[in-house]
Amino acid sequence: MLLVNLAKVTKDFGGNPVFRDIDLEIIDGERIGLVGENGSGKSTLFKLITGQEQPTSGTVARKRNLTIGYLSQEVDPALLNLTVFEAASALSPELLELPGRMQMLEALMSDPDVAADADRMERVLEEYSTLQERYEALGGYTLEHRVAAVLTGLGFAPHEHSLPMSALSGGEKKLVNLARILVQAPDLLLLDEPDNHLDLHAKEWLEQYIRDYPGAVLLISHDRHLLDKTVRKIFQLEDGTVTVFAGNYSAYVLERDNRLQKQMEMHNLQQREIKRLKQSMYRLKQWAKINSDFASRARYMERRVEQLKQDAVDRPIMERDRIKIQLESERSGKKVLEVQGLSQEVSGTLLFQPFDLTVLYGERVGIIGANGSGKTTLMKTMMGMLPPASGTVKIGASVVPGYYSQEQETLPFESTPLEFVRRLKKFTEGQAIAFLNRFLFSVNDVHTPIGRLSGGEKSRLQIARLMLTEANCLLLDEPTNNLDIASTEVLEEALLDFEGTVLMISHDRYFLDTIATRIVEIGPDRKVRVYPGNYSEYLEMCG
Incomplete structure (x- = not known):
């Protein structure tokens, strides 16, 4: 049964187009994922479906008595x-x-x-x-x-x-x-x-x-x-x-890339044909100057070229603008972190029981546990950012930590991104703007107070900060929150290329599967357990 039908829907805000001539159907029982970059209009599309927003043109039809x-x-x-x-x-x-x-x-x-x-x-x-x-x-x-x-x-x-x-x-x-x-x-x-x-x-x-x-x-x-x-x-x-x-989603990625490749092949083929016909048209026009019998053929060829231009597929964008991350640092000692008998309490309540752990250079450790189990506190305690209730923490030689905060407290909300990065590194204004442009900040964005940026923009700015600190031990607390899928994939690629050590808290299973080489779990019994491998391998070992 058809629940919702959008026919030739266009939506503008202040004269700026968000959608153009959208056609789509939602059938009863379907499970549909809506994907697109941040700012592409996904939430606006939802509001059109519910009737909270009205289309500039086109129609949105809903089944009678539909509940949404x-x-x-x-x-x-x-x-x-x-x-x-x-x-x-x-x-x-x-x-x-x-x-x-x-x-x-x-x-x-x-x-x-x-x-x-x-x-x-x-x-x-x-x-x-x-x-x-x-x-x-x-x-x-x-x-x-x-x-x-x-x-x-x-x-x-x-x-x-x-x-x-x-x-x-x-x-x-x-x-x-x-x-x-x-x-x-x-x-x-x-x-x-x-x-x-x-x-x-x-x-x-x-x-x-x-x-x-x-x-x-x-x-x-x-x-x-x-x-x-x-x-x-x-x-x-x-x-x-x-x-x-x-x-x-995985099937979509394969099919999307396949369609783009075929569109590029068709585009190239059509452009070669247009070029060949143009050359014929120019020759005919030159001959027509000598012999008028060629004039009609030249005009016919010109019409063919124009028609082929109109019918030609657009050149596909094979790679969209994406953030550019390059994490470089000096090497630390082989042993990055060693904790023995480490435990932590908050207001007299035990968060996790004493445990031992050694982290070596180049390891990528994923920290998991239920909400409220103390994952952030565990990471901060292990890195000496909080005093433990019991046990010892030894940070290795030449370890330079770089902290990405879930709550964004590493950012000065009253400053602009331009002011912030220039405090972190001696940039000229032009260099700082060029650097922030790598993280998709516009000229207007770089002059906007950080507190007024979106969640995704703040997340990108924190990643920019990590690049400038040149840390060799990254402490990442929910780094993929607020990032769109394209930016998350760039972050994954950068972390895989990063030679240093990574400790990360995440509920993103895809991210943990891609990056983690060990899993540290805070269990319901407040015991800390360590498992080799990524998240999927952890699940297999846990049954």
Whole structure:
């Protein structure tokens, strides 16, 4: 069944085109991934589908009575006055009001005066029956169970269900918003980066939920593993147009590259033919100056050349503008880090039990664990950035650490990127602008206060900072958060070429599989365990 149809849709903002003549369909039961660079208009497309934005031209048709659940990047301020459970249950005002109305009718049914009036009792019973049917139709009788199951799946412990929303972090509030959308069970789920702030266990739960979902799902995500496991179709949003590919993300990449290669071959073939015909046309024009009999043939050849130019395929962009990362440093000693009997506490609560670990030069260690397990604290304690509760830390000779912070606190928010990089290295203004341009900062961006940059821009600036510090031991705390897939792939390539040592915290399974050579896990029992290999090999060893 067709749920949504976009026909010749164009969308402009202030006269600037975002989309041009988009055609696409969403069928019931489909699992679709929407991919594109940051700023390509993915969230705008979602808003067109929901009706929050109207097309400049073209039509957006939706199935009659279609229900849509849209997970945006913003949390409704009205939810902040509720508890976690209440916010996840806030599906519709009607559903929240129905239990109170039924309780009022139940009180009337036990009233002796009402019981003595047969007609009045009949009206009360009839209204109560109607409200019961409506409450059941809205899923009210199973709501509590569904909310508890979804919150637990997303990593909220039962005792956290009663916490006020106002006490949660920004990431936790977004998780509650995700729970609310999932509990709604609409015909069409529009999920804008639902995996942000999820730990590995919750990501696996979300994957299964999406696979089992009875309706259709359109998903924006930078997690290639999630896209591989859940979707069967890809909408590529690029240059204001949508191109459809069958299969998951990995299949899309292969098919996209294949199409680009074929388009380039066709373009080259057509350009050679145009060049050959032009040469014939010029010869005919020269001959026509001598013999007018050639004039009509020259005009015919000119029309052929013009028609072929119009019909020719555009030269494809084989490689888009991407950030350019080159991580270089002086070599440290062979033994980068040695910890013995290391443990850590926060406010008297044990985060992780004593453990031993040695990290050698060139190793790439992935640190994993549930949200709140203390991964960031573990990394900072191992590198001597925090004093341990017990144990010893020995940093090797000539180790120069470079820290990438998940919370961006390594950046001076009041400064501009231009001012920031010139403090890190003696650049002229022109050199600094050229350097920042490698990270896709425009001339306007370099003069914008860092605090006003987007999450992706701040992430790129932190990577630029690592390049300038010339660190030989990188400490990366969720480095792929806020990066689009293209930038993440550039970072992966740079880390694979990097000869130094890397300690990284990440919930990006694709990233961990590509980069990690060892996995350090903080378990639910607060024990730290070390496994050889990448994330997939860790899963195999854990059964």
